Amino acid sequence: MGIRAMQEATFLILTALAGGSQHGYGIITDVEQISDGRVRLRAGTLYTALDRLRADRLIDIDREEIVDNRLRRYYRLTSPGEKRLADEAARLQANAVVAMSRLHPAGVLR
Amino acid sequence: MTDAADLERRYRRLLRCFPTRYRREHEQEILSVLMAGAAEGQRRPGLADSADLVMSAIFIWWREVTRQPRWQWERRHPRLIVRLRVAIGIWLLVVGAILVGEGYWLGVLMVAPAALHFYLAYRLRHAVLS
Numbered sequence A: 001m002g003i004r005a006m007q008e009a010t011f012l013i014l015t016a017l018a019g020g021s022q023h024g025y026g027i028i029t030d031v032e033q034i035s036d037g038r039v040r041l042r043a044g045t046l047y048t049a050l051d052r053l054r055a056d057r058l059i060d061i062d063r064e065e066i067v068d069n070r071l072r073r074y075y076r077l078t079s080p081g082e083k084r085l086a087d088e089a090a091r092l093q094a095n096a097v098v099a100m101s102r103l104h105p106a107g108v109l110r
Numbered sequence B: 001m002t003d004a005a006d007l008e009r010r011y012r013r014l015l016r017c018f019p020t021r022y023r024r025e026h027e028q029e030i031l032s033v034l035m036a037g038a039a040e041g042q043r044r045p046g047l048a049d050s051a052d053l054v055m056s057a058i059f060i061w062w063r064e065v066t067r068q069p070r071w072q073w074e075r076r077h078p079r080l081i082v083r084l085r086v087a088i089g090i091w092l093l094v095v096g097a098i099l100v101g102e103g104y105w106l107g108v109l110m111v112a113p114a115a116l117h118f119y120l121a122y123r124l125r126h127a128v129l130s
Helices: A008-018 A024-034 A043-055 A079-103 B003-015 B020-036 B047-065 B072-076 B078-101 B105-129
Strands: A059-067 A070-077
Touching: A008 A024, A008 A043, A008 A070, A008 A079, A024 A043, A024 A070, A024 B020, A043 A059, A043 B020, A043 B047, A070 A079, A070 B020, B003 B020, B003 B047, B020 B047, B072 B078, B078 B105
Parallel strands: none
Antiparallel strands: A059 A070
């Protein structure tokens, strides 16, 4: 890890948690909003990703609540998770800057 | 029975595809997410959600099976286990080849368990011996 690029779903999940702890359904709606409706995570995929991110210690369980007889488990970003997300965001930004500068040389915007 | 209870029962049945350890950990919260995403009056799991659950279950099972090293004795005798797994893999391939030679085409199915044994041997070799 560290060298390999992060999958977009993973990146969006970590981004959703960067704003504060959230429970499963909250992450799904937030990811949908961040991605402009492009990425709609489904329950199985989401928990496969959350399970792996927890094993990698990038996220952790924040707290649990029972709402309407249903378990809500909130997840939060850990400090290694924050660092990993910041690194990945910087990498994507650097790539985007190069792409934009080659598409529009000398700052000429079309 | 209400629509919601009907739907929940069907989702619970689907969630039985997952390994017990994973269910103990996540079943309640996955169910919460599924029910929160359900449409008003929905009684059956959607096709996309069902497919996603089954695919995730296969993925989790695969991870569970290949988790290394799984047992104490595997960690204690890695060299022996690697050789044993390779031997079993070869034996399965030989049996499969004989079956195919005899005209039982289903013998090619032996390739799958043989490949699993080779893969586990490879993983163990890297996890413990390196």
